[in-house]
Amino acid sequence: RKEVEQDPGPFNVPEGATVAFNCTYSNSASQSFFWYRQDCRKEPKLLMSVYSSGNEDGRFTAQLNRASQYISLLIRDSKLSDSATYLCVVPGTGRRALTFGSGTRLQVQP
Amino acid sequence: DAGVIQSPRHEVTEMGQEVTLRCKPISGHDYLFWYRQTMMRGLELLIYFNNNVPIDDSGMPEDRFSAKMPNASFSTLKIQPSEPRDSAVYFCASSRDVPGSYGYTFGSGTRLTVV
Numbered sequence: 001r002k003e004v005e006q007d008p009g010p011f012n013v014p015e016g017a018t019v020a021f022n023c024t025y026s027n028s029a030s031q032s033f034f035w036y037r038q039d040c041r042k043e044p045k046l047l048m049s050v051y052s053s054g055n056e057d058g059r060f061t062a063q064l065n066r067a068s069q070y071i072s073l074l075i076r077d078s079k080l081s082d083s084a085t086y087l088c089v090v091p092g093t094g095r096r097a098l099t100f101g102s103g104t105r106l107q108v109q110p
Numbered sequence: 111d112a113g114v115i116q117s118p119r120h121e122v123t124e125m126g127q128e129v130t131l132r133c134k135p136i137s138g139h140d141y142l143f144w145y146r147q148t149m150m151r152g153l154e155l156l157i158y159f160n161n162n163v164p165i166d167d168s169g170m171p172e173d174r175f176s177a178k179m180p181n182a183s184f185s186t187l188k189i190q191p192s193e194p195r196d197s198a199v200y201f202c203a204s205s206r207d208v209p210g211s212y213g214y215t216f217g218s219g220t221r222l223t224v225v
Contacts, residue, residue, distance in 0.1 A: 034213055097155050098155075
């Protein structure tokens with residue numbers, strides 16, 4: 001099983017829609033997780049951290065399900081500017097660095 | 111802070127040539143990471159440093175790749191000789207810690223094309 005797996009998409013949704021992405025991970029010892037956003041031909045940027053209880057930031061909600069080993073990102077009231085690739089990120093164990101998923105592409109259409 | 115600074119932004123080189131990519135991390139970040147991104151393989155960790163010392167280089171593809179960090183404000187990734195399959199975007203990132211409690215900050219990347 002890969003360390004982190006994501007549905008590559010693309011997810012094509014109309015403006016105003018609610019969309020959710022899931023990401024599964026294999027390392028049950030992982031403690032903190034992240035969602036990064038990457039625009040076309042740009043660098044990845046931190047969108048949200050995901051802790052044990054999940055968290056919310058405006059239209060974005062990230063949740064963690066340890067039992068099933070997945071994290072999710074929910075985007076409400078999608079905007080055109082939300083169009084990007086969303087990368088799920090999990091920490092490694094010990095001295096290992098963060099592992100990035102291959103990303104889920106979101107295209108919000110007018 | 112200027113963020114993580116990488117150079118060059120774009121590099122086109124011929125197969126067999128030496129390529130050197132450069133990175134300046136954010137001041138005060140003790141960890142520096144080199145990642146490579148391709149459509150097929152996504153974002154892969156190549157190597158990371160802590161206080162200028164290489165900690166995990168298990169992602170370095172082969173002997174043609176080498177990385178150094180002579181001081182806290184500068185790192186290089188060198189490919190010699192380069193091959194077409196090395197074509198990718200190479201990102202440098204820095205952080206205060208390896209789990210990235212506050213996330214990693216990435217540079218703008220170097221888009222390498224080997225022809």
